[in-house]
Amino acid sequence: MKLFKILLLLPFIVFSDADDMYVIKGGMTFLPDGSFAKKDILVDEGQIILVADTIGDVGAENIIDAEGKYVTPGLIVFSSLGLLEIGALSQTNDTSSDIYNAGFDPSKAYNPFSQAVRLNRAKGVSSTVHVPGASGYFSGLLTYTKINDGYKQKKQGPLGLVTSYGESYGDSRAANLMFMEDLFDFVRSANDGDADEVQFIEGTNNEYKFTKRDLKAIRKVLNREMPLVIQVSKATDILNVLKFADNQEVDLVLWGAAEAHMVADEIARAGVPVILDPLDNIPGSFDSLNATYENVIRLNEAGVEMAFYYAQGAGAHNAYLATQSAGNSVAMGLDYGSAMKAITSNPAEIFGLVGVGSIAPGFDADLVVWDGDPLELMSNVENVLIDGMDQDLSNRYEELTERYTKEKELPNSYRSRE
Amino acid sequence: MIRKLLVILVALVLYGCSGEDGLFSSKAEGSVTNYDEDLHGTYASTYVPLDSKNIVIRNATVFDGIGNKFQNYDVHFSDGEIQAIGSELIVDGADEIDGTGKFITPGIIDNHSHMGVYPAPGVRTSSDGNEATNPVTAEVWAEHSVWSQDPQYKLALAGGITTFHVLPGSANLFGGRGVTLKNVSANTVPDMKFPGAPHSLKMACGENPKRVYSSRGPSTRMGNVAGYRDAWIGAEKYKKSLEKDPSQRNLRNETLVGVLDGEILVHNHCYRADEMATMINISEEFGYKVSTFHHGVEAYKIADLLADEGICAALWADWWGFKHEAYDMSIANIAIVDQARGGTGCAIVHSDSASGIQRLNQEAAKALAAGRRAGFDISEGRAMTWITKNPAKSLGILDQTGTLEQGKDADLVIWSGNPFSVYTKAEQVYIDGALTFDKATNFMPHTDFDLGIKEWEDK
Numbered sequence: 048m049k050l051f052k053i054l055l056l057l058p059f060i061v062f063s064d065a066d067d068m069y070v071i072k073g074g075m076t077f078l079p080d081g082s083f084a085k086k087d088i089l090v091d092e093g094q095i096i097l098v099a100d101t102i103g104d105v106g107a108e109n110i111i112d113a114e115g116k117y118v119t120p121g122l123i124v125f126s127s128l129g130l131l132e133i134g135a136l137s138q139t140n141d142t143s144s145d146i147y148n149a150g151f152d153p154s155k156a157y158n159p160f161s162q163a164v165r166l167n168r169a170k171g172v173s174s175t176v177h178v179p180g181a182s183g184y185f186s187g188l189l190t191y192t193k194i195n196d197g198y199k200q201k202k203q204g205p206l207g208l209v210t211s212y213g214e215s216y217g218d219s220r221a222a223n224l225m226f227m228e229d230l231f232d233f234v235r236s237a238n239d240g241d242a243d244e245v246q247f248i249e250g251t252n253n254e255y256k257f258t259k260r261d262l263k264a265i266r267k268v269l270n271r272e273m274p275l276v277i278q279v280s281k282a283t284d285i286l287n288v289l290k291f292a293d294n295q296e297v298d299l300v301l302w303g304a305a306e307a308h309m310v311a312d313e314i315a316r317a318g319v320p321v322i323l324d325p326l327d328n329i330p331g332s333f334d335s336l337n338a339t340y341e342n343v344i345r346l347n348e349a350g351v352e353m354a355f356y357y358a359q360g361a362g363a364h365n366a367y368l369a370t371q372s373a374g375n376s377v378a379m380g381l382d383y384g385s386a387m388k389a390i391t392s393n394p395a396e397i398f399g400l401v402g403v404g405s406i407a408p409g410f411d412a413d414l415v416v417w418d419g420d421p422l423e424l425m426s427n428v429e430n431v432l433i434d435g436m437d438q439d440l441s442n443r444y445e446e447l448t449e450r451y452t453k454e455k456e457l458p459n460s461y462r463s464r465e
Numbered sequence: 466m467i468r469k470l471l472v473i474l475v476a477l478v479l480y481g482c483s484g485e486d487g488l489f490s491s492k493a494e495g496s497v498t499n500y501d502e503d504l505h506g507t508y509a510s511t512y513v514p515l516d517s518k519n520i521v522i523r524n525a526t527v528f529d530g531i532g533n534k535f536q537n538y539d540v541h542f543s544d545g546e547i548q549a550i551g552s553e554l555i556v557d558g559a560d561e562i563d564g565t566g567k568f569i570t571p572g573i574i575d576n577h578s579h580m581g582v583y584p585a586p587g588v589r590t591s592s593d594g595n596e597a598t599n600p601v602t603a604e605v606w607a608e609h610s611v612w613s614q615d616p617q618y619k620l621a622l623a624g625g626i627t628t629f630h631v632l633p634g635s636a637n638l639f640g641g642r643g644v645t646l647k648n649v650s651a652n653t654v655p656d657m658k659f660p661g662a663p664h665s666l667k668m669a670c671g672e673n674p675k676r677v678y679s680s681r682g683p684s685t686r687m688g689n690v691a692g693y694r695d696a697w698i699g700a701e702k703y704k705k706s707l708e709k710d711p712s713q714r715n716l717r718n719e720t721l722v723g724v725l726d727g728e729i730l731v732h733n734h735c736y737r738a739d740e741m742a743t744m745i746n747i748s749e750e751f752g753y754k755v756s757t758f759h760h761g762v763e764a765y766k767i768a769d770l771l772a773d774e775g776i777c778a779a780l781w782a783d784w785w786g787f788k789h790e791a792y793d794m795s796i797a798n799i800a801i802v803d804q805a806r807g808g809t810g811c812a813i814v815h816s817d818s819a820s821g822i823q824r825l826n827q828e829a830a831k832a833l834a835a836g837r838r839a840g841f842d843i844s845e846g847r848a849m850t851w852i853t854k855n856p857a858k859s860l861g862i863l864d865q866t867g868t869l870e871q872g873k874d875a876d877l878v879i880w881s882g883n884p885f886s887v888y889t890k891a892e893q894v895y896i897d898g899a900l901t902f903d904k905a906t907n908f909m910p911h912t913d914f915d916l917g918i919k920e921w922e923d924k
Contacts, residue, residue, distance in 0.1 A: 135672075135788040163786055329819055330585045330616055336918045359820045364786035371827065374887030424827055424887050425834035444785075448795040448839050451765050459766070 066109075067092055067435055070102055074113025074416060077120065079392065079405045081384020088118065090412040093435035097408055109437065111430055113416050120391040120404050121173020121413035121433060125322060125356040126366035128175045128194060129157040129164045134362070143180035144187065149208055150260030151187030153179045157200070162443045163364045164194050169440040170367035171421070171428045173413035174403065176206065176394060181278075184226075184255055185210045188264060189276060191400055193413070195433035201411075206398040207300060208268050211278035212288050213334045220284065224291060230255075231295055234265045274298035274398075276322075280334040282309035289317050300397060303327070305335035308342045311349035320397045321351055324358040325376040343376045347385060354397055355389040374422035386422065411435075508608070510658035512647055517875065517898025519543035521556045525564025525879070530571035530853035530868035534846040540569050542875035545897040550869050568884055570849060571869050572627025572876030572896065574856040575822045576732070576779050577759050577815035580618060581611035581631050581646070581654075585819065595634035596641060600678050601696050603666060604716035605641035607633045611654045614912040617819040622648050622902045622909060624823035625878040625891040628659060630860050632667045632759075635734040636677045638692045640667035642720055643732060645860050647896060650910030663730050663861040665756070666720055668693070670735035670744060671790050690743060697751040700725060730756040730861055732779075736790035738766035745774060757859040759815060762791045765798045768805035777811035777859040778802045781821075782828040782835070799829075799851060800836020800843060813859055814851045825852045830885035845885055874898075 069090040076086040076098065087102040088095060130153050132139035141156035154177045158164070167175075174194055179187030190204030212223060257265075268275050275297050277288050285307060292299035301307060301321045307314055314321065325343040330336045346353055355376065357368040373386040395404030402411050412435035419426035431438040450459050520542060527538040527550055539554040540547070548556075582594035593610035596602045611631055621629065626648050633640035644654070645662035674692075675684050683689045700721030707713065707722075723729035731748070735741045735758045748755050757777040758764060762785060764771060764778040771778055780802065785794030795801065803812035814829045816822040833848040857867025866874045875898035882889040894902035902909045911919075 133786055133789050133792055162792075326820060326824075328620060328823075330918075332586045333588070336586070339919075360781070360818065361784040361787050361791075365783055368783070371831075371887060375824070375827075378888045378890055422887060424830040425837075425885065427834070427838060444794055444796060447793060448765075448797045448801075451768075451795065451801060452797070452839055 068105070068107035069109040069111060069412070069432065069435065069437070070105065070107045071111045071113050071118055071414065071416065072102075074116045074118035076118040076406055077387055077391070077421075079407050081382070081388060083117070086118075088406065088412075088414065090414070090432065090435045093412055094402075095406060095408055095410050095412050095414075098406060111416060111437075116429065117417040117419065117421050117426075118406065119171075119387065119415050119417065119421050120406055120410075121415055121431065122171050122367060122369060122390050123174050123176065123191075123354075123394040123400075123404055124167070124172050124366035124369050124390070125176045125178050125354070125394070126167075126363040127153070127178055127180065128167055128172070128363055128366055129159060129161045129192070130154075130177060131363065132158070132161055132163065134364075140180075142178075143182035145182060147258060148183045148187065148255070148261050149185040149264040150258065150262075151179055151182075151185075152190055152205060153177055153187060154190040154192055154202060154204070157192055159194070159196070159198060159200060165442040166364070166444055167367045168194050168196070168431055168433075168438055169428060169442050169445070171370070171415040171417070171431060172367050173415070173431060173433045175366065176398065179209055181211065181215070185261070185264075189398070191398070193433055195436065196439050201434065203400055205264065205267070205273055206400070207274045207276040208264055209276045209278070209302070213279050213281055213284045214332060215278070220287075224287060227291065228295070231265070231269060231297075234262055235269060237262065268297050269295075271296070271298055274300045276300045276302055278302040280305040280332065280338075282306040282337065284334065285310050286313060289313060289319065292319075293317065305338040305342065307351070308339065308345035309337060311345045311351060314346070315349040315351045319351070320353065320393075321346055322354045322356065322394075322397070324356055325372050325379065325381075326357070326359055340375075340379050344380050347381055352393060352397060353385075353389050354394040355386075370422050371424065374424070377422060383422070508606075508655065510660040510662075511653070511655040512649070512651075512658055512660055513656070514545055514897035515649075515899030515901070517543060517545040518895070518900060519559045520562055520898075521554060521559040522562045522564040522567070522569060522879065525567045525569045526883070527869065528568065528570045528846055528849040528853075528884075529870070530849060531870070532844070532846045532850055532854075534844065534849075538569075540564075540869060540877065542877070542895070542898050545875055545899075547869050547871055547873045547875050547877075549871055562879075564879065566882070567892070568880040568882060568889070569869070570625070570826075570878050570880065570884055571853040571867055572878060572894065573625040573825050573852050574628045574630075574860070574867060575621070575626055575816050575825055575852075576630045576757065576813055576856040576859050577817045578621075578629040578631050578819075578822055579634065579817070580621065580629065580819055580822070581613070581615045582607050582633065583819075584612045584615035585617050595636040597634075597636035597677050600638045600674055600683060600692050601717065602633075602637050602641050603639040603696070603718075603720040605633065606644065606664075607631045607641060607667075608644035608654050608658070611644065611646070611657075613651055613654055613657065614914045616912050616914045618648055618650070619902075619909050619911070620819070621822045622894055623891060623904070625826065625880070625884075625894055626822055627876040627878075627894060627896050627901075628857075628860075628862070628866060629822065630665065630732075630856075632665070632732060635667070635669035635673045638669060638674050638683070638689055639696060639721075640669060642729070643667055645862060649896060649901065650912065659862060659865075661862075661865070663728065664720075664723065665730045665732050665860070666724050668731060668733045668744075670733065670740045671737060672788055673734070686740065690747065693744075693747050694750070696721060697725075697747070701751070724753045725751065727754070730859075732757050732759055732859075734759045736760055736762045738763040742767060742770065745770070745776070756861070757813065760791075760817065762798065763793050765795050765801035766793075768802045768810055771802060772806035772810040775811070777813055777855060779813040779815035779856070779859065780832075781817070782814060782831040796831075796835035797839035797841075799832035800839060800841050803836070803843065803847070803851065804841050808847075811855050811858065812851050813855045815856070826880075826884040826889070827887060830887075833885065845883075848885070
């Protein structure tokens with residue numbers, strides 16, 4: 048049977064450039080069913096061709112020995128990686144826009160050579176869902192980008208329209224709902240040929256102007272081409288946005304959702320996924336008084352699909368620490384498979400990303416080889432493949448470390464960069 | 466226990482007889498200051514421990530906090546103190562806990578927290594950490610902002626935190642005095658104060674003060690430095706004038722003179738290596754000592770200097786990039802500082818975060834892994850000192866807590882497994898021998914703020 052499969056693949060293999068071929072041998076491999084099993088993985092032309100107990104000699108030039116190691120899909124993080132270099136320096140921060148709102152796509156500003164991109168790649172991240180920074184009523188669009196080395200990245204999207212509901216809005220949260228209802232009704236009734244810029248609800252002193260680009264993004268949500276992604280914490284607010292999405296017949300994804308556990312069954316019944324950090328257990332606002340480590344446990348029990356991000360500490364620069372969030376969720380009682388999926392395949396599933404997030408034939412070869420349990424704090428990344436290419440994992444921070452630990456005879460500025 | 470009662474008695478005596486020399490009067494020759502009675506008189510700790518257990522934990526893996534890791538070890542504590550650690554201890558009359566598979570560590574200490582002064586929920590009305598009205602506010606005390614009902618304390622307790630140091634924020638060159646607290650539930654701040662812990666002074670370098678005061682100054686790093694030096698010159702003058710008029714009061718200078726007299730410990734927020742070196746120069750000019758640099762993202766660049774000067778560095782495992790002065794990160798920062806000059810460095814893992822404080826053991830694990838990856842041979846026992854002994858030393862309370870040595874406060878944690886694993890949880894936390902957190906029975910303090918809110922939670 049195995050031989051048969053390889054024979055079927057042979058024509059493909061023969062015509063491909065052997066440089067692109069990889070066999071990752073003998074690693075404990077994270078499979079789509081949520082378990083680890085010892086497998087060989089054949090990669091060619093950027094894709095996973097075969098996952099089998101053993102793969103013989105197929106002429107691949109690149110063999111990665113993963114015996115005694117772990118292999119997972121590349122981490123898919125939610126972050127502003129490549130959109131900002133230094134958080135507090137606005138000159139280096141391209142995460143938000145004052146000109147556009149709903150139609151703002153920050154991924155156009157993506158810088159593949161950002162030091163944060165390089166560090167996160169070295170830590171096992173293969174791609175990011177770009178999250179626009181909050182600015183105005185809508186933050187903008189979610190988009191997906193591989194973070195491979197070089198100028199060219201595969202992108203997918205837009206994936207969703209980001210807004211928030213609750214105390215972050217300046218007005219009453221009741222008005223917030225009314226506004227959204229009125230806006231959506233307006234966009235439904237407006238024609239594509241309307242003026243480029245529309246001041247919504249004329250006669251009021253609101254500042255919400257929508258360009259044609261913004262209206263187009265909202266229309267995509269109304270046409271159910273992408274979900275509305277609402278950052279919301281409070282349980283009653285979550286119920287309100289569930290009802291809103293149902294009435295408006297739009298798809299919904301909840302973001303943050305610190306009190307989601309209190310209405311877990313309602314979220315599950317609505318079939319709405321939740322993107323959150325399991326570590327958010329502080330009653331940091333009056334919207335999240337019931338924040339708890341139990342959040343993910345109760346959501347999982349109710350059958351809610353989840354994806355995790357890491358929101359502690361320095362944020363986007365350490366997006367790779369989604370592994371720490373996932374590891375802690377296991378410590379809280381979540382099963383390992385669900386935790387690992389929440390940082391690999393679930394982000395892909397929730398946003399309908401094509402061909403990423405799992406180790407199976409036909410998927411992009413975004414793979415990470417770890418020297419130990421990938422969710423453990425002390426494990427290291429050994430290889431990262433993105434689209435079948437073994438990535439350069441060097442980064443400025445390893446160089447700084449080396450500069451100050453080796454060759455101490457000369458002043459540091461004279462020391463080698465290698 | 467007896468020692469603790471003594472501290473309280475002395476405090477009462479001082480309170481009753483202000484002006485008389487007490488146990489804590491300044492040791493500096495010729496110094497006539499009157500901050501001593503504030504330090505340990507009116508505002509002294511009124512902490513009274515809960516009843517201590519008499520317990521021996523058997524057959525556990527024990528980190529002593531000094532640098533050792535012992536297998537199959539016993540820990541005995543009673544009367545609020547560590548009585549003994551060793552293998553197969555002979556103990557009469559103590560309750561026995563089977564520690565098989567468990568790990569014991571000293572209570573975890575965070576020397577950089579803003580719990581209480583930036584409590585949860587984070588709203589303007591209780592945001593009390595930065596007196597950002599003047600670059601020099603050495604006169605304010607963080608303990609006078611601390612909210613005793615902050616619901617964040619118990620979250621830290623569930624992460625094994627038994628002692629934490631609350632600092633004013635970093636808006637000012639001199640932010641004010643910090644306070645060291647036992648992580649206990651109390652209705653007043655003195656009831657939480659760590660008995661006899663020295664006061665501290667928060668100073669801040671770099672971007673924050675020059676940003677906050679950009680319109681009135683300082684607006685540059687050189688402006689910052691002139692600001693520190695001006696303030697110290699003022700303190701010297703004040704100290705001299707006390708000889709003529711010992712009865713005068715000046716809150717700002719009382720704090721600064723407290724530093725010059727070696728009674729108050731300097732905790733200096735400072736990211737860049739060159740700025741830390743400048744701050745050491747300033748300390749030499751005015752004859753005080755920096756206890757600890759906090760947030761030193763670039764500490765690894767001057768690790769040898771810090772070791773030579775005997776200055777601790779309280780650092781994050783991996784925070785970086787959120788501001789310019791946090792750009793030159795090395796994940797091996799903590800390890801490099803620790804290993805400087807043949808392992809004589811004083812490295813501390815701090816949180817500066819109500820989230821991070823809940824998992825200081827995990828932050829230490831990441832720093833340990835990074836150190837090993839950078840080629841250092843560092844044991845788990847050594848890494849444990851980064852969150853126990855070293856922060857205790859930095860806060861001037863190492864004679865009371867921070868290690869599992871005989872006679873120390875029985876502040877300790879029983880972990881479900883190795884504390885350097887992400888899957889490990891604190892199961893029980895003891896403070897002065899009293900059980901303050903028990904995961905199995907969901908026993909923990911609840912602040913008044915929690916009542917009526919967390920209905921889903923077992924109380």
